[in-house]
Amino acid sequence: MLLGFDIGGTNLKAGLVDLTGKIVRTDSIPTPDSIIDFRKLSDTLLSRVAAGAQLLGAGIGCPGVINPVDTKVENLPGKMSYLEGFTLSDLVPRWLPEGVSVCADNDARAALAGELMFGSARGKKNVLMLTLGSGVGGAIAVNGALIRGHRGVAGHLGHMTVDPLGAYCLCGNRGCLETVFSARAFEIEAFAAIQRGCDCAMRRLHGDEPHLITCADVFACASEGDPVARAIIERGTRYLGGAIAGLLHLLDSEIVILGGQIAQAGATLFDPIRRDVERRTRRLLGRTVPILATVAGPHAGILGAASLALHAARNQRTRA
Ligand SMILES: [Zn+2]
Structure with missing residues (x-):
């Protein structure tokens, strides 16, 4: 299973996605106004969604300029500017099993990656x-x-x-x-x-x-x-x-x-x-x-984030 985390200006959405792109579980909460609430509430959200799942990887889509190498939020003007300077992989709960990679990219770029892999843009x-x-x-x-x-x-x-x-x-x-x-x-x-x-x-x-x-x-x-x-x-x-x-x-x-x-x-x-x-x-x-x-409708961001995780896991396997 893959964990997809879609950080949006209105809602934080998380979902469990299988390796064929099928979304099997989702949940969401309104986007918090501070980093303290973001940490706390996203932790609860992700725990709820990923509970009991065997995870291959986790992916995060976030607005703004995201460094895909270290997952740092480099530039994010507006309501969620409190995330600027943070490394998104550090914000994902510590309960993720060791060895499970966490990757991140700009949310729309992630969504397009998902459409290319599983959706309307296949081929x-x-x-x-x-x-x-x-x-x-x-x-x-x-x-x-x-x-x-x-x-x-x-x-x-x-x-x-x-x-x-x-x-x-x-x-x-x-x-x-x-x-x-x-x-x-x-x-x-x-x-x-x-x-x-x-x-x-x-x-x-x-x-x-x-x-x-x-x-x-x-x-x-x-x-x-x-x-x-x-x-x-x-x-x-x-x-x-x-x-x-x-x-x-x-x-x-x-x-x-x-x-x-x-x-x-x-x-x-x-x-x-x-x-x-x-x-x-x-x-x-x-x-x-x-x-x-988008093929996944309101869950396109989740599917995109999960596709980043699958792409990273495949690359890791190729390198190993
Ligand atoms: Zn503008």
Whole structure:
């Protein structure tokens, strides 16, 4: 069995995965606000998930720049910056049997590794992936290799500038993709609409406590026909479509994979994105690039983290 640990901005998810990529057990908790709580709660979570399992290895996916050699979190702006400087393998419980390797990488890169090994990208060599959650992550495979770049930062697609004069982003830039398309961006837009007094379903839902509105609420209101919620999602989706089209012109990927909590919206998201990207790229690319969901849905991060562990275990065996 493999243990996959997916550290996200909203939830910490852990899962037990067999060697064929089948997820046999999962659990999750809300992401803690401090390193003390992170240590304590992740220890409990991982103990619960891995209890009684014979582990071949453990893998961790974490946002930011992660050194895959020593698993150190080198750069992680935002809510989880408390993890910066920590070595992720030290945060995994001490009860792991001796000899069980712990590896880690950027969460989106791990998710793409999982899709290449077990999922929608099996047999593909040129793949573009975006993880659409509280922020936006990304990963790129070119000619079968996951792109890392000079210092391991490559693939931070959520921090592509899509509006040079747009809102300030947690990364220090302005108008990044995740300032206009992400769960956080949608929640901020919905909060502002409620505060402005817009007559909408979101205000009727959370008028007294607008800070409680969630991305899922915005999608639910939009699917019920609320024009304000629809406009918020449509605006973000157009930015995302434009960004994917630009990336396809740059990379000429065979397929695009969308993961993360917002991708769970299904056709509400995929239909307009497919139409928009097709319109923008058809002439130059001369084909329709498939835009697919992750095979493991909400557990794509767990599967990706587990695939890192399997990859490391196989390498270890090859070296031995
Ligand atoms: Zn940014």
